[in-house]
Amino acid sequence: GQSLEQPSEVTAVEGAIVQINCTYQTSGFYGLSWYQQHDGGAPTFLSYNALDGLEETGRFSSFLSRSDSYGYLLLQELQMKDSASYFCAFHNDYKLSFGAGTTVTVRA
Amino acid sequence: DGGITQSPKYLFRKEGQNVTLSCEQNLNHDAMYWYRQDPGQGLRLIYYSQIVNDFQKGDIAEGYSVSREKKESFPLTVTSAQKNPTAFYLCATTPGLAEYNEQFFGPGTRLTVL
Numbered sequence: 503g504q505s506l507e508q509p510s511e512v513t514a515v516e517g518a519i520v521q522i523n524c525t526y527q528t529s530g531f532y533g534l535s536w537y538q539q540h541d542g543g544a545p546t547f548l549s550y551n552a553l554d555g556l557e558e559t560g561r562f563s564s565f566l567s568r569s570d571s572y573g574y575l576l577l578q579e580l581q582m583k584d585s586a587s588y589f590c591a592f593h594n595d596y597k598l599s600f601g602a603g604t605t606v607t608v609r610a
Numbered sequence: 611d612g613g614i615t616q617s618p619k620y621l622f623r624k625e626g627q628n629v630t631l632s633c634e635q636n637l638n639h640d641a642m643y644w645y646r647q648d649p650g651q652g653l654r655l656i657y658y659s660q661i662v663n664d665f666q667k668g669d670i671a672e673g674y675s676v677s678r679e680k681k682e683s684f685p686l687t688v689t690s691a692q693k694n695p696t697a698f699y700l701c702a703t704t705p706g707l708a709e710y711n712e713q714f715f716g717p718g719t720r721l722t723v724l
Contacts, residue, residue: 544717
């Protein structure tokens, strides 16, 4: 079957670094994406990894290891506006399958 | 101003009634998707469409129907056969089915069935 596992909640203080891990299981895999969703809002795209390694976009970085079926999203220099839910999603057969999401709470 | 429009933002219906959710886009994207999101959960794919007059079932299509008569529009009907329709419904697009690295989402419709 197909599955994605990510932690349900993470809390950190402003300025800290947070890593959200995502492990997946699927028979077909083309890449891993990350989306951010603020409460009541629409998801917005953060990053996409098709190959092993680290992709950096400003304060956010995403990593993929295809051999380990594992990826992570790294949030650096946390700001209050980063309080949101973060979803990993794998690409398979022209579709995205989303994890249940990780709620990140940033404290002052 | 390019984007995706979903209306209405909040929708209330009585149990047993069919309801149609609107999704319109002016991004000139070929592929469109419908997702359902329940509280504290991820997005689950209901239906998707690659081109006009063609669409495929997603993971939870039972109790839903769609049409794709125009490139810009992909309405979703929640039928009375859907056992638990109360949820947040999100429409998304990508330039093409094979170019789906980034999905663009509309603002969503929150459906409550009373």
